[in-house]
Amino acid sequence: MKLKQLQLKTDYLNFDEEFFHKVAPTPLKKPFLISANEALAECLHISKEELQSEEFIDLINGTLKLEGSEPFAMCYAGHQFGYYVPRLGDGRAINLGELDGWHLQLKGSGLTRYSRQGDGRAVLRSSIREYLMSEAMHALGVPTSRALGLIGSDENVARERWEKGAIVLRASKSWVRFGSFEYFYYKKKYDKLQLLADYVLKQSYSEFVGRENCYLLMFEEIVKRTAELMAHWQSVGFSHGVMNTDNMSIAGLTIDYGPYSFLDDYDFDFICNHTDAEGRYSFGNQPNIGYWNLMMLLTALSPLINSDKGKEILETYSTFFVQKYHALMCAKLGLDSSKEYSKLIQWLLNIMQNDAVDYTLFYRTLGEYETRDEITQLFISRTRINEWLDVYEKELPSKETMQKANPRYVLKNYMLQEAIEKAQDGDFSLVNELLHVAQNPFDEHPELTRYTKATPHQFKALKLSCSS
Ligand code: AMP
Ligand code: MG
Numbered sequence: 001m002k003l004k005q006l007q008l009k010t011d012y013l014n015f016d017e018e019f020f021h022k023v024a025p026t027p028l029k030k031p032f033l034i035s036a037n038e039a040l041a042e043c044l045h046i047s048k049e050e051l052q053s054e055e056f057i058d059l060i061n062g063t064l065k066l067e068g069s070e071p072f073a074m075c076y077a078g079h080q081f082g083y084y085v086p087r088l089g090d091g092r093a094i095n096l097g098e099l100d101g102w103h104l105q106l107k108g109s110g111l112t113r114y115s116r117q118g119d120g121r122a123v124l125r126s127s128i129r130e131y132l133m134s135e136a137m138h139a140l141g142v143p144t145s146r147a148l149g150l151i152g153s154d155e156n157v158a159r160e161r162w163e164k165g166a167i168v169l170r171a172s173k174s175w176v177r178f179g180s181f182e183y184f185y186y187k188k189k190y191d192k193l194q195l196l197a198d199y200v201l202k203q204s205y206s207e208f209v210g211r212e213n214c215y216l217l218m219f220e221e222i223v224k225r226t227a228e229l230m231a232h233w234q235s236v237g238f239s240h241g242v243m244n245t246d247n248m249s250i251a252g253l254t255i256d257y258g259p260y261s262f263l264d265d266y267d268f269d270f271i272c273n274h275t276d277a278e279g280r281y282s283f284g285n286q287p288n289i290g291y292w293n294l295m296m297l298l299t300a301l302s303p304l305i306n307s308d309k310g311k312e313i314l315e316t317y318s319t320f321f322v323q324k325y326h327a328l329m330c331a332k333l334g335l336d337s338s339k340e341y342s343k344l345i346q347w348l349l350n351i352m353q354n355d356a357v358d359y360t361l362f363y364r365t366l367g368e369y370e371t372r373d374e375i376t377q378l379f380i381s382r383t384r385i386n387e388w389l390d391v392y393e394k395e396l397p398s399k400e401t402m403q404k405a406n407p408r409y410v411l412k413n414y415m416l417q418e419a420i421e422k423a424q425d426g427d428f429s430l431v432n433e434l435l436h437v438a439q440n441p442f443d444e445h446p447e448l449t450r451y452t453k454a455t456p457h458q459f460k461a462l463k464l465s466c467s468s
Contacts, residue, residue, distance in 0.1 A: 001045045003055045008068040008097030008104070015195060020072040025062025025094050026110025026120065028153035028165050033057050034128075034428045035435055036149045037135065040171060044099055044148070051149065060151045060169045062094070062109050069097040073112035077186060078179030078246025079296055081280055086186060088179060088246050089114025092122060095175065102171040104148070109167050121157045125420050126468030127166035128431055130257040132419070134170070136411045136438035137254055142232040143225070144254040145172035150431075152423070159467050164424070172253060174204050178297045179246035185300035197304055204251040215304040220313045223294055224320045225252025230290040231324035235332060236410070237263035237359040239283040241273040242466065248293050259464035262410045263359040264455035266352040272413075274463040291317050331405040332363050334397030341395075348388055355380040358454035360410050367402030378454075407441035408452050414459035415451055 012020060036051035050056055058064035062071070073090035080088075091114045096104040107130065108122030122130075127150055137144040148169045155165040176196070184193040201209055201218055208217040229252050233240065240247070241259040249255045261272035268284035276282070281289060294317060298310045322342075329345045330337035352362065357378050369375050372389060376382040411434060419430040437445050445451075 001047060001050075003046065003050050003053070003059060003064070003066065006044075006046070006066050006099060008066050008099055010068070010070045010072070010095075010097045011199070012074070012095070013070060013072060015192075015199075018075065018189075018192065019196075020074050021089070021113035022070065022072045023094060023110075023112045024071055025106055027061045027063050028108075028151070028155045028167060030154035031057050031061040031151045031167075032153070034150045034152050034166070034423065035131065035431050037131075037147060037435065039135075039439055040146050040148050044102060044171075046148075056149060057151055060106065060149050060167050061153075062106060062167075066096065071096055073114055074175060074180065075114065075183060076177050076179040076246055077183035078177065078244050079182070079293075080244040080246070081276075084182070084186065085246075087114070087183065088116075091115040091118045092120045093170075093175075101173060102146075103173070103175050105170045105172070105175060107168045107170055108165060119157065121155075121165045122167065122468060123157050123159055123163040124152055124166040124423060125163065126258070127168045128420050128423060129260075129416055130170070131168050132411055132416065132431070132434050132438050133257045133260060134254070135435060136441065137236075137238070139439050139441050140232075140236050140407060140410075142236060142238070142254060143229055143252055145170055145175075145249075147171065160465075172249075172251075172255060174200070174249060174251040174253070175255070176200050176203075176250040177246050177255075178248040178250060178293055178300070179244075180250065181297060181300040182245060185303070190303040193300070194304060197301070200250050215301065216306065216309055216313070219298065219301060219305055219310060220316070222250060222252065222297065223313055223317050226290050226294055227287075227317045227320035228252065228324045229254065230287045231321050231328055233286055234283075234325055235328035236407075237266070237283075239263065239270060239272045239281075240286065241276070241281055241464070243281050243286065243289045243293065245293050245296050248297075258468055259466055261413050261462070261464065264412060264460045265356040266349065266359040266362075267356070267461065268349070268353055270461060272462075272464060274465045287321055290321075328405075331401055333392070334367065334399060334402040334405075335395055344388075344392065344395075348392075351379070351381075351384050351388060354384070360407065361452070361454050363402065363406040364408055364452070367399050367406050404442065408444065409437050409441045409448075411438055412451075412455055412459075413462045413464070414455060417459075417462075 071094045075089045093107045094109045111120035131147045131150045152166045156162045157165040205218045208214045247256040259273045270283040271279045327337040379385045422430045
């Protein structure tokens with residue numbers, strides 16, 4: 001289909017004006033296309049040719065208004081690093097409307113009522129990171145928002161230094177956050193809280209519509225999806241970096257990619273966010289924070305849910321997490337997840353932590369090795385890993401399962417950094433190559449085999465600032 005034939009819906013605007021701010025995007029100067037995502041365009045029935053058209057740039061820059069589209073920013077609150085902030089909202093994101101269940105949103109498209117001290121903009125660096133990473137996570141089977149296109153511009157944006165502004169056209173099955181509920185709860189606007197719950201029920205949990213205790217059933221499913229999302233992150237080695245409740249999706253998706261990082265070497269205590277000195281959002285603490293965030297959500301839903309029952313449901317979180325994590329880790333190791341392998345998994349992680357082994361390279365090698373030396377050379381102490389392998393090999397792991405579960409490529413920070421530096425010089429080829437790699441992480445990409453190796457020493461465990 002052509003862009004001009006698309007028809008968008010904006011159900012969110014049926015609420016009253018406290019839920020949103022109707023605001024037009026502010027276009028960037030001299031916009032140009034950096035990348036378009038053909039895979040997502042196909043899901044949305046947008047033809048390939050349209051992605052190369054001027055209209056596509058205009059759509060992302062906010063100067064082409066599609067049929068039915070009425071741009072708006074959403075209001076929400078949230079707990080940031082444990083402290084409640086009564087109003088946040090889309091300070092630099094503007095929703096365009098819904099297409100086939102995908103809610104299209106521009107990020108970096110100018111000021112809204114919720115911009116606070118910010119400028120409503122996003123820089124090229126962070127936009128490339130969000131664009132590529134959401135697609136990488138999708139290809140790894142991790143629930144996530146996605147991205148349809150990315151434009152750059154000639155507009156200067158002030159951060160630690162001057163940078164160029166960019167806009168990502170993001171798409172998600174939902175943009176509602178835990179913090180969306182917190183906003184109405186702390187304002188004691190329980191009627192509006194319920195309207196929001198009904199909206200989410202219909203949009204993301206329609207199987208419970210009309211059921212007795214529908215809000216409780218929905219909460220149970222949110223607990224399950226959040227626990228499973230955490231299991232996905234832990235198994236692929238993804239660190240989100242800013243798990244504030246305003247960055248937690250009510251639909252259990254990964255959203256708001258900021259100073260995130262994939263693990264280089266396995267490190268349970270890894271902190272990717274430069275401003276997170278105490279490690280609240282360290283890699284290993286993510287499942288605990290998922291639970292804490294759900295506790296905050298339960299408080300926000302308390303006018304709609306019996307609190308004892310809610311607490312009982314919350315306590316199922318760890319079971320859901322452990323089950324999913326066990327299943328995902330067994331797949332990575334080629335083991336039958338109906339058997340109990342927790343101790344074997346933990347033993348391995350302890351060795352990897354001790355020997356600082358590249359998390360992704362290890363599993364991929366384990367799924368392909370012919371001689372043990374290929375594995376043991378990744379470790380400092382060959383004795384420890386040999387002892388583990390003696391036990392592991394007796395379980396007759398399936399290499400076929402492992403090859404499907406273990407990517408050859410993940411987008412490590414140093415790879416993104418290379419693409420960003422080239423893009424800042426006007427060369428977008430690596431952004432587009434990495435998009436291809438991100439979308440096909442299990443395949444071989446002969447021209448980029450250097451990215452399958454362990455992260456070069458000088459680029460390991462980079463910390464990123466929140467500034468974006
Ligand atoms: P984040 O943790 O990046 O998801 O952002 C937290 C809050 O700050 C959200 O309400 C954002 O909309 C807002 N925000 C972040 N950067 C900017 C910016 N440059 N201009 C306006 N609002 C921003
Ligand atoms: Mg956010």
